[in-house]
Amino acid sequence: MGFVDYNVDGQVGIITINRPKALNALNSEVLKDLEAVIDAVDLDAIRCLILTGAGQKSFVAGADIGEMSTLTKEEGEAFGKIGNDIFRKIETLPIPVIAAVNGFALGGGCEISMSCDIRLCSENAIFGQPEVGLGITPGFGGTQRLARIVGPGKAKQLIYTGRNIKAPEAYRIGLVNEVYPAEELMPQALKMAKGIAKQAPIAVRACKKAINEGLEVGMDEAIAIEEKLFGSCFETEDQKYGMAFFLDKNKEKVKEPFKNC
Ligand code: CAA
Numbered sequence: 001m002g003f004v005d006y007n008v009d010g011q012v013g014i015i016t017i018n019r020p021k022a023l024n025a026l027n028s029e030v031l032k033d034l035e036a037v038i039d040a041v042d043l044d045a046i047r048c049l050i051l052t053g054a055g056q057k058s059f060v061a062g063a064d065i066g067e068m069s070t071l072t073k074e075e076g077e078a079f080g081k082i083g084n085d086i087f088r089k090i091e092t093l094p095i096p097v098i099a100a101v102n103g104f105a106l107g108g109g110c111e112i113s114m115s116c117d118i119r120l121c122s123e124n125a126i127f128g129q130p131e132v133g134l135g136i137t138p139g140f141g142g143t144q145r146l147a148r149i150v151g152p153g154k155a156k157q158l159i160y161t162g163r164n165i166k167a168p169e170a171y172r173i174g175l176v177n178e179v180y181p182a183e184e185l186m187p188q189a190l191k192m193a194k195g196i197a198k199q200a201p202i203a204v205r206a207c208k209k210a211i212n213e214g215l216e217v218g219m220d221e222a223i224a225i226e227e228k229l230f231g232s233c234f235e236t237e238d239q240k241y242g243m244a245f246f247l248d249k250n251k252e253k254v255k256e257p258f259k260n261c
């Protein structure tokens with residue numbers, strides 16, 4: 001659809017932001033298409049998503065600077081809200097989302113990757129929040145998520161200086177989970193996504209919810225969130241099957257796929 005492609009490989013959905021002429025920069029149209037694709041994901045069939053960018057050079061080179069250049073204060077705030085609402089939708093999707101960062105992840109590109117659960121990148125990936133050099137702050141969640149992922153000190157350093165960093169540094173500071181040669185990025189992302197899709201889906205969703213919601217509150221409340229979600233897995237078919245499979249000492253038996261119920 002338009003600037004965003006969607007493909008399915010088994011139980012994995014692959015979302016590709018496809019505006020390579022502008023290095024996949026996010027203008028209003030791209031954001032609208034992205035939201036439509038996310039809304040259309042069949043959450044009964046898909047167990048993990050991969051988000052990537054079209055081409056070899058760029059994941060997403062940020063929000064569209066041309067479009068932003070003439071915005072008023074009110075329009076700027078509204079544009080920020082559009083991006084924030086969509087990125088929050090990605091972050092709170094019930095299923096995991098892996099960002100396969102295949103090149104530039106600048107400004108809104110770094111920000112969208114941070115709304116995903118896991119970031120994998122190619123060796124040529126470059127991350128950064130260069131907004132202060134454009135006279136603005138990060139506006140699609142960068143001030144909040146970068147500080148949560150790499151800690152406030154590193155986040156402040158990167159955001160105040162607007163300095164871009166290469167994949168090895170992004171790995172060293174914990175911004176990305178793994179770095180791969182470019183040609184291995186998608187196969188590795190797919191391998192990870194399929195590995196996640198093989199696990200008990202109700203349990204995987206409960207883990208995502210527990211981690212995300214627990215990080216927003218104090219430890220007493222966080223532990224109570226975990227207890228509820230832990231409890232919610234019991235009596236599911238997947239829990240009964242998963243535990244019975246373990247307890248059955250017949251080593252010849254092959255594990256059946258989980259049923260999501
Ligand atoms: N917005 C609009 N167009 C962009 C863009 C962006 N963020 N990034 C790249 N493009 C366009 C370029 O204008 C160029 O278009 P033309 O061919 O029509 O001239 C095309 O993509 C190719 O880009 P370059 O010629 O610049 O390619 P390069 O290899 O020389 O440089 C780059 C690559 C370093 C990524 C450079 O394009 C760049 O610095 N881009 C801007 C990065 C940036 O500042 N991002 C943050 C945006 S602000 C933001 O995202 C705010 C927020 O938090 C919501």
